[in-house]
Amino acid sequence: MTIKPLSPDYAVSAQITPQDIDAIKDAGYVAVMCNRPDPENPAPLYAKELREAAEAAGLKFYENPVMPGALTMNNLKTQQAAMADAGGPLLAYCASGNRSAMVWSLIIAQSGSLSPDQILAITTKMGYDHSALRMDLEMMAKRAAG
Numbered sequence: 012m013t014i015k016p017l018s019p020d021y022a023v024s025a026q027i028t029p030q031d032i033d034a035i036k037d038a039g040y041v042a043v044m045c046n047r048p049d050p051e052n053p054a055p056l057y058a059k060e061l062r063e064a065a066e067a068a069g070l071k072f073y074e075n076p077v078m079p080g081a082l083t084m085n086n087l088k089t090q091q092a093a094m095a096d097a098g099g100p101l102l103a104y105c106a107s108g109n110r111s112a113m114v115w116s117l118i119i120a121q122s123g124s125l126s127p128d129q130i131l132a133i134t135t136k137m138g139y140d141h142s143a144l145r146m147d148l149e150m151m152a153k154r155a156a157g
Contacts, residue, residue, distance in 0.1 A: 014038060015108055015137040017115050020100050023108035023137070026056060029064035036068050041099035044090065046111045048076035071097055077110045087121070090114045112139045120148040123155030 012031045016022040026047060027035070035043060043065045045058045054060075058074045065072040073093040077086050094101055103111035116130045125133075127148035134141045141148075 014102060015112075017112060017133050017137060018119075020097075021094065021115055022100065022102050023111040023115070024102055024104045025107050026052070027061065027102075027104050028056065029060055032061075032064045032068045032070065035065075035102055036070055038102075039100055040070065040102040042071035042073065042093070042097035042101040044073045044075060044093055044101055044103035044111070046075055046077045046090075046103055046105040046114065048078060051106060073097075073101075075114075077105065077114060079110070082110070082113060082117075086114060087117055091118050091121075094118070108137075109139050112137065113141060113144065116141055116144060116148060117151060120151035121155055123152060127152055 012024055012027055012034065014022045014024050022040070027043070043061065045061060049057045062072040062074075075086055075089040075093065090103070103114070105111045112134050116134055119125050119130055120127060127145060130148055131141055131145065
């Protein structure tokens, strides 16, 4: 598991396992977000198993399955609510970390706290090419600016 921090309070990772939970906690994360739909995984990696391991370790656990190519506004709202509720750093995972990084990018653009260029620089540095999101990021940033 490789944790890729996008901000002090949000990081992404590829698929985690129950055995990764202690390392996630030791790295300072207080919450885990599953952005991967169960049908993409074998049963031992279903959200239920990860939830049990995370909660047994004292971490909060959230589910927000993002279907490949089908990110919705509801996904953004669910993720944003979890980020606000987490009470500290949250680690979001999916197959590669890409979907979890996309959700973060769009939420941050909506908030207006970073420019589209800053968002893209962060995700690019972490290995995710989100240049195709530029128009969406710019539109959301423009709305945030009023």
